[in-house]
Amino acid sequence: MTTDSTAAWTAAFRSAVVSPYETIDLFELRGFAGHTLRQIIRLDGGGTALRIRLSNRYGKEPLHIGGARLARRTEGSGIDSGTDTPVRFADAEDFTIPVGEEIVSDPIDGPVTAGDELAVTLWLPDDTGLSTYSAVPLRTGWAVPGNALTTPTLDGAEGLEELATRHYITGADVLAPADTRIAVAFGDSWFEGTGTTHDTDHRFPDLLNQRLRDAGSNGWVVNQGISANRLLTDEIGEHALARLERDALTVPGVTHVLIHFGLNDLGIPGQEAYPEPAPIPTAADLIAGFTALADRIHAAGLTATATTIGPYKDTIYDGYSTPEGIAVAREVNDWIRGADSPFDSYADFAAAVADPADPDRIHDDHDSGDGLHVNDAGAKALADSVDLATLTI
Structure with missing residues (x-):
């Protein structure tokens, strides 16, 4: 060639x-x-x-x-x-x-x-x-x-x-101009696309790519989401800290990493133990994990963007949503939005798709039907919540 x-x-x-x-x-x-x-x-x-x-x-x-x-x-x-x-x-x-x-x-x-x-x-x-x-x-x-x-x-x-x-x-992989900017959407089902329509490419990364193309960007987003994946614990898939190197840091051309984790850390333990209660990570546990991700992304010379943990109150999955988990998610989201966050920027997924009358749950217009995943309209709201300038710095 x-x-x-x-x-x-x-x-x-x-x-x-x-x-x-x-x-x-x-x-x-x-x-x-x-x-x-x-x-x-x-x-x-x-x-x-x-x-x-x-x-x-x-x-x-x-x-x-x-x-x-x-x-x-x-x-x-x-x-x-x-x-x-x-x-x-x-x-x-x-x-x-x-x-x-x-x-x-x-x-x-x-x-x-x-x-x-x-x-x-x-x-x-x-x-x-x-x-x-x-x-x-x-x-x-x-x-x-x-x-x-x-x-x-x-x-x-x-x-x-x-x-x-x-x-x-x-x-x-493609042979592309050497200055092409690649963002890796590194996360769980909110990236992989669970809840959006099959065979239509209405996942969050697809719709963010459409915005980038419309804006004339020379880069794009690739999707490394795994449904039910967790930040701190294996299954489904290796946990984020274990797979970060392979699935994000060494992706050819990567310049930015987008993060969405935490939902499954808070929800899967209760779902697996139901009807019994189960211990879940504390806000400090998740913050330490997110900080380790940010530090390793920065050490690789890349830009790190966090997204707030999506709302999931009233999900249909027994044991997944608990008052304790919801409280931890709120605390972690406040940290992501605050001055102490180590990330370069954040996109407020929680605010983008929440029901204003009950911000801990997904708005009906954005709900796929299970109270845990967004539909096509919700995925668009997520894509629209990203400041494109954070993917070009």
Whole structure:
């Protein structure tokens, strides 16, 4: 491929992954044997070439991939066959990912732009065991028996399965101008997008990207949210302090990190113990965790923006919302808004979607229906709460 000394590999899509071997079991766990997977990624930014990242981080056996293809998506599981191209890794079309590792493809030359929808098709000839996966990608994927790597559409195929989870794909990078600014949305379901409409790209990072494009920004946001993820405790996914290096600080091109954590630290213990009470972190515990995040982000030379903990009173999940947890969230939010916060700036998520008559709960107009997650309108309110100037400093 051609090279450009003014360009650098830059994250253009991310999909944070979790282990299928966790104790808390909220999502469908899958393995594959003799299947073709076709999964869609939507680029947050563009460049002159592209490379794909695949992961066997949590697999217990080497992952044999008999072939990988990349094409522009048309509709449903359909692809534009004229754009279909093999994805090679170390110049091989048939390759194996060792246990615990992630690999990056050889570059695929040719321009791509923000909003491009690309189909990544994988042929998995052998038993994979339970897969490394993304819990709530909000993008339909497909699995069919047999080798259908180059099949123009899988719609209507015998044995077709729709997948609500994403498997093995952790990202795509593009060759972009070296001064491109990348913000990583590093957090929980309020970033991953739970509660917003499937297959519509109405998550908070998507809508913030739209604002950035409308403003003529040369950068974008990539999404590293994990639903049910916590600041201080593992599951779902490694806790924020454990995954910060991999999922934020070393993302190619990163200049800014956006943070949203705390909800699950306060809610999951009670939900898991219900109907019994459960101990939860104190405000001091969460503040210490947030401070450690900010310090490590700054030590990496990056800008850190916090978001206040979203409201969740009256959520439908038994045991999740408690008066004690609500009080801690209020105290932490006051700290995030105050002069003692170590963050460079903050976006007031809580205020953006709260019911003015009862600020501890989500306003009905912004509620997805479960009292814990925002809908499309709520995600827009979150995106609108971010001062774009904080992403360009």
